[in-house]
Amino acid sequence: EIVMTQSPATLSVSPGERATLSCRASQSVNSNLAWYQQKPGLAPRLLIYGASTRATGIPARFSGSGSGTEFTLTISGLQSEDFAVYYCQQYNNWPPLTFGGGTKVEIK
Amino acid sequence: EVQLVESGGVVVQPGGSLRLSCAASGFSFVDHNMHWVRQGPGKGLEWVSLISWNGHSTYYADSVKGRFTISRDNSKDSLYLQMNSLRTEDTALYYCTKGPPHSSGWHTFDYWGRGTLVTVSS
Numbered sequence A: 001e002i003v004m005t006q007s008p009a010t011l012s013v014s015p016g017e018r019a020t021l022s023c024r025a026s027q028s029v030n031s032n033l034a035w036y037q038q039k040p041g042l043a044p045r046l047l048i049y050g051a052s053t054r055a056t057g058i059p060a061r062f063s064g065s066g067s068g069t070e071f072t073l074t075i076s077g078l079q080s081e082d083f084a085v086y087y088c089q090q091y092n093n094w095p096p097l098t099f100g101g102g103t104k105v106e107i108k
Numbered sequence B: 001e002v003q004l005v006e007s008g009g010v011v012v013q014p015g016g017s018l019r020l021s022c023a024a025s026g027f028s029f030v031d032h033n034m035h036w037v038r039q040g041p042g043k044g045l046e047w048v049s050l051i052s053w054n055g056h057s058t059y060y061a062d063s064v065k066g067r068f069t070i071s072r073d074n075s076k077d078s079l080y081l082q083m084n085s086l087r088t089e090d091t092a093l094y095y096c097t098k099g100p101p102h103s104s105g106w107h108t109f110d111y112w113g114r115g116t117l118v119t120v121s122s
Helices: none
Strands: A002-009 A010-013 A019-025 A035-036 A045-049 A062-067 A070-075 A085-090 A103-107 B003-007 B019-027 B031-040 B045-051 B059-060 B068-073 B077-082 B093-103 B116-120
Touching: A002 A035, A002 A085, A010 B003, A019 A035, A019 A085, A019 A103, A035 A062, A035 B031, A045 A062, A070 A085, A085 B068, B003 B093, B019 B116, B031 B068, B031 B077, B045 B068, B045 B077, B045 B093
Parallel strands: A010 A103
Antiparallel strands: A002 A019, A019 A070, A035 A045, A035 A085, A062 A070, A085 A103, B003 B019, B019 B077, B031 B045, B031 B093, B045 B059, B068 B077, B093 B116
């Protein structure tokens, strides 16, 4: 099973600033990596797939990068609606499909 | 508009059984693999099970293998999860999720329902 590790667990950022979230895989997942956003009380929403391709309707301030075992989600110019929990997920080696433990982006 | 509406979540005793349902609309259900993903109270996301677009292939997390059965009825645009021998650790919000078109070969979760809550408690 591929273990996904996200860091930091909590990230405090001021509105308008940049947030950089990390995701590490226990072995290579190539570019088969997705990012999701989850706001309190709501279902997760797909942000990024293929490590760097934005899903339909996702603003350009969200960008993904990386391949192999190291991945980054960058949110440029954080807006109030971006404060949420973010999860990475690998779909290269399955079953099982596995998620990271999440990074909470909170207001500084 | 894609809609996934789960139902069937209740309070059940350990060892009990439950069947979850998911009604899909707004897309060609038969063209997509479907999944169940769960989230324990205050916890992260855990993939539970996948069923292929035609129902011929199913996959499970080790934590539920042998106890849960995923199925679908493409004539009714519906997904199901039969849950047997339930344990307290199965307590979670269960989400029905849609994958991309099966021809893509990917397994991401493009759309999610709002979830149905399963509580296993005596």
